[in-house]
Amino acid sequence: xxxxxxxxxxxxxxxxxxxxxxxxxxxxxxxxxxxxxxxxxxxxxxxxxxxxxxxxxxxxxxxxxxxxxxxxxxxxxxxxxxxxxxxxxxxxxxxxxxxxxxxxxxxxxxxxxxxxxxxxxxxxxxxxxxxxxxxxxxxxxxxxxxxxxxxxxxxxxxxxxxxxxxxxxxxxxxxxxxxxxxxxxxxxxxxxxxxxxxxxxxxxxxxxxxxxxxxxxxxxxxxxxxxxxxxxxxxxxxxxxxxxxxxxxxxxxxxxxxxxxxxxxxxxxxxxxxxxxxxxxxxxxxxxxxxxxxxxxxxxxxxxxxxxxxxxxxxxxxxxxxxxxxxxxxxxxxxxxxxxxxxxxxxxxxxxxxxxxxxxxxx
Ligand SMILES: *Cc1c(COP(=O)(O)O)cnc(C)c1O
Numbered sequence: 001x002x003x004x005x006x007x008x009x010x011x012x013x014x015x016x017x018x019x020x021x022x023x024x025x026x027x028x029x030x031x032x033x034x035x036x037x038x039x040x041x042x043x044x045x046x047x048x049x050x051x052x053x054x055x056x057x058x059x060x061x062x063x064x065x066x067x068x069x070x071x072x073x074x075x076x077x078x079x080x081x082x083x084x085x086x087x088x089x090x091x092x093x094x095x096x097x098x099x100x101x102x103x104x105x106x107x108x109x110x111x112x113x114x115x116x117x118x119x120x121x122x123x124x125x126x127x128x129x130x131x132x133x134x135x136x137x138x139x140x141x142x143x144x145x146x147x148x149x150x151x152x153x154x155x156x157x158x159x160x161x162x163x164x165x166x167x168x169x170x171x172x173x174x175x176x177x178x179x180x181x182x183x184x185x186x187x188x189x190x191x192x193x194x195x196x197x198x199x200x201x202x203x204x205x206x207x208x209x210x211x212x213x214x215x216x217x218x219x220x221x222x223x224x225x226x227x228x229x230x231x232x233x234x235x236x237x238x239x240x241x242x243x244x245x246x247x248x249x250x251x252x253x254x255x256x257x258x259x260x261x262x263x264x265x266x267x268x269x270x271x272x273x274x275x276x277x278x279x280x281x282x283x284x285x286x287x288x289x290x291x292x293x294x295x296x297x298x299x300x301x302x303x304x305x306x307x308x309x310x311x312x313x314x315x316x317x318x319x320x321x322x323x324x325x326x327x328x329x330x331x332x333x334x335x336x337x338x339x340x341x342x343x344x345x346x347x348x349x350x351x352x353x354x355x356x357x358x359x360x361x362x363x
Contacts (some may be wrong), residue, residue, distance in 0.1 A: 011345040015354065016331035018161070018189050020343040022222040022265060023277075029268035030222045036260030038074070042247030047260035050267050057270040058213050058227045061195050062187070063204035071236040073253055074215070074263045075226035078188030079115040080254050081212035084228055084239055086119040088210060089153035089182040091238040107146045108155035109138035109167060113186060116155065125152065136160065136304070138167035140175060147179040154181050158201035159190020162333045164310030164341075166190065166199045173206035182209040182235075188226065190308055192218035195275070196282040197308075203231060210235055215266035218281070220273060220344060225262035285309035285342040288351055292340060295355050299362070309342035315358075322361040328354060 011021050022030070033047055041048030051074055059070035075081045090104055105126040108116050112129065120127035128151075130142040138156060147154060154176035156167040169185060176183035187194060187201060191213030194201045203211065211229045215221035230236055240250040273281070289306040293313075297303045302314040315323075315338040323330055323338075331339050340346075340354075 012350065013327050013354075014329045014343075015340045015346060015350075016329045017343065018217045018341055019223060020218070020220060021345045023220045023269045023272050025272045026221045026265040026269035030261035030265035033260035033264035036264075037257050038260050038263050039251065039253060039255065039257050040246055040248070044260065047263055050260070051263045054215070054225075054227070054263055054266045054270070055229070057267065057274065058191075058215070059203075059229055061191060061270075061274070062211050062213055062229055063195075063202040064229060064231070065203060070229055071231075071233045072227065072229035073236075074266055075228050075253070076224045076255055076258065076262070077216065077226035078113065078186070078212050078214045079118065079226070081188065081214070081226050081228035082113065082115040082184075082186060083119040083122060084252075084254055085155075085184040085210040085212065086116065086125065086153055087123055088230070088235045088238045089184070090123055090125055092182065092234070093152035104150050104152040105148075106153045106155065107143055107151055107181070109143070109157060111136060111138070111157055111160040111162060111165065111167075112155055113157070113161050113188065136163040136165045138172060140168055140171040143172055144175045147175060147181060149180070151176075151179050151181040153184055154179070155184050155186060158185050158187040158194055158199065159308050161189065162339065163304055163312055164190070164306060164308035166194070166201055166307060169199075169201050169208075170206045173208060177207055183207060184209060185211045188212045188214040189217045191227075192220075192278055193282045193285065193308055196279045203229075207231075215269060216262070218278075218285075218343070219266065219269055220281070221265040221269040222261060224259065225266040227266070281344045282309075285344065285346070288346060288348055289340075289342040291348065292342070292351050292355075295351075299358070304337065306342075311340045311342070312337040314338075319358065319361050323354075323357065326357050326361070328357065 036047040055072040059067035064070040215225040239252040289309040304312040
């Protein structure tokens with residue numbers, strides 16, 4: 001029997017996601033390149049050329065010193081980019097000298113995304129998570145206390161998943177440099193907003209070795225499109241394996257066959273939106289986050305002031321449940337606060353309707 005055509009989730013009430021409705025050009029480009037495989041660039045050369053443009057675009061956003069020949073690739077997401085950053089640093093640590101042996105570690109703030117736990121388990125390194133300061137940012141003193149000669153990588157987060165916080169990137173980079181460790185910035189979510197703020201987060205602000213920046217989040221590209229960038233080619237070379245049956249000689253990606261949709265979508269989104277479209281989206285998101293934070297504070301909730309467009313507030317469990325029951329896709333932080341991500345699809349009208357529902361629930 002024929003089933004009704006399945007419909008994807010509407011974005012109308014989605015306040016919990018770090019993904020968003022793709023730009024129409026990006027959706028069309030993704031569809032056009034759906035059946036291409038950038039994992040085999042000698043066969044699918046058109047999409048391989050597009051991937052070079054995607055990397056150049058991402059490197060421009062992240063203020064790489066030479067965007068036109070920056071090392072990097074379009075990953076399946078922030079998780080793959082973070083796993084690969086850990087892998088690259090592990091492979092490069094103590095090159096030639098066997099320094100550290102097999103007991104290497106990665107130092108990251110407690111706010112680091114759970115993908116680093118996956119990376120540590122997969123790669124056999126110890127993940128040392130260090131406490132945050134009072135405002136949910138990495139504490140440089142705690143980072144300095146945790147690093148040692150076996151630290152292959154130090155991680156800073158530029159736009160944390162729970163509170164949208166930006167770590168003190170230059171300070172942490174200096175600690176990594178002193179310890180002889182590589183330094184990685186995770187800007188998976190924040191990377192398309194940060195260029196329009198005065199935060200220090202990019203290749204221009206600190207000696208960053210590798211950086212995660214995902215087109216499929218604030219970049220308005222369709223899933224799957226993450227990004228890994230490196231300051232030097234050597235960071236990617238450390239990931240390359242030989243590829244006997246392909247005409248290209250080696251492959252640095254974690255996945256083998258991968259869809260060209262993510263690559264083409266990322267390029268089309270950046271062509272359409274960089275820089276003015278992204279600036280407008282970032283400004284609108286910031287205004288919406290400030291508005292929502294004020295509305296919640298006016299009602300007596302404890303609100304974590306938004307730094308990037310993400311609002312967390314201490315809303316009681318019963319009210320949270322009632323909002324979910326009313327169809328609002330909201331989520332909670334690890335300590336139970338309501339968390340709203342003001343992505344490009346989240347309009348002021350939607351937030352007004354959300355607050356109206358909250359008022360109705362409180363009565
Ligand atoms: C979303 C996110 C990730 C993971 O990215 P995926 O695309 O979901 O794999 C990693 N780091 C940060 C800071 C994120 O916000």
